[in-house]
Amino acid sequence: MLENIGALLTYLIAVKDDKTGHIEVKGINSLQCLLKDFPRHIEALKKETGEAKSEDILEIYCILGTNQQIEVFIRQIRKIQYQVFNHILSDSDFDYKAYILHKLVEKKQKYNLFAQAAWLITYHTFCLEHLYSLQQFRLIGQDGKLEVYCLGMGLEYEDSRLLWMQSAAEIWIEREAPRISGRQVIINSFWLGDLKGRRIIGALPQNDGDGYFLLVEGGKKIRLNVGSTAYMNEQIGYKDINLFSINDINIILSNPVYSFGLLFQPYEIFEDWQKIFQYAIAVLDVKWTIKTLQEVYEAFLDFMGKQICECIEAPPMLTKEIFFDVYLKRIVETRFVKDNFCEI
Incomplete structure (x- = not known):
């Protein structure tokens, strides 16, 4: 069943420098690739951190959606994590890694974004090089409609590490400008990727007198006026040139x-x-x-x-x-x- 398909899952990895205060943030999201491919991409991103110390590497999963969607996901992740912990506590011989991997593969067969995301995060929490403790925090989008629920992979619970994670998430949010469009969460890189390799044809004035826009190869329209909304894959049309286009x-x-x-x-x-x-x-x-x-x-x-x-x-x-x-x-x-x- 296709549920909560409009929400977005993002994995962020950041390397922090305590001396300079610099954070380098990279990541992948569910608009870029299928959730079943996340582990492969995560492994590649980790290799790019080079020789950075584990305590300087920050990993954060973010679910972006409406308040209602976030609450559904929180119940989902808590249910799954409690389920794993209960198995471990009740059976000393319980092979939790095999159990989690089985569930992760099972959920790939039936697309439910939140169930897949919850098992993916649980896999990361229990089955990789460290046994992580989840550190959670929430951020609110600029429009007030979007919520960002973040789960950081904590090596140990300490306030400074949590603050670094929050800073990394805020950097990504500022760069990607996530927003709810219709019922789907959209980010800048999703639309901007379509502009790669296209030539700029020229700059034309807006018919409403509100600045200019770039006309890009393929009939794409990019607004240039200050304060304009984020790029939304607009196409040039009759209202722009007073002529019917293809x-x-x-x-x-x-x-x-x-x-x-x-x-x-x-x-x-x-x-x-x-x-x-x-x-x-x-x-x-x-x-x-x-x-x-x-x-x-x-x-x-x-x-x-x-x-x-x-x-x-x-x-x-x-x-x-x-x-x-x-x-x-x-x-x-x-x-x-x-x-x-x-x-x-």
Whole structure:
């Protein structure tokens, strides 16, 4: 079951220098990779710390989400950790490492972000080079809606180490500007990664007179005015240049508000998920028809409305037949590109 999919898990590793007060922070998150791949990435990040002393290495897991999501996760992690401790205390021969590894593998088969995250943290707590004590603290996002629940890997409980961990988490938060968009937690690097390698075409004024924006290859729009919101994968459109662009036409043909009467907000989030969905069904060895595609797509819309975006009903303007006719053509195009790319 896909639960709490909009929340975010981040693992941070930092090396502190008590003399200079400098902290170098790196990490991975569940927008970058699947949770099952976290142990491999964590091992690689640890190797990058070089010869740093273990007491100078800070490791923090952060769950980002709404207050309600954070409370659900706290209950989950406490339940699991108590479960492991009770087994250890009641059976001196209990192989807790094998038990935790079994649970970790088991949870990979059924995607529940919080259950997987809880077992991953438990694995880190009990099964690696140290037996860690969890040190917890909370931070609140700038919008007041987002909460960040942090669990630091403590070698021993001491206030100074906890303060260093909190500083490391704050550095990451300042850099990534996490925020809730719709029902999903988004960070800067998630969107900015899409700009890598794109050329800047030029700078254009905002039609509302509020500064300028950069036009980047691919029709991407980056606001430059001071105080503007964080980058949100915006595309240039009619309101920017007073002309209909290819992107405007694509939105009309692919946005379900026109054919289903369902307006998903923010659209940038929905569009990103829809691209992934479209690619996923295109690479499946399935001969799609309008009927079979409609069943799967409507299930996708239901998921998006419940887990990722806000959804508002509106009167449709186009028929579903037009929508799925275009969608089937895009599947064919995606398969053609994929097959030719693989041959190269």
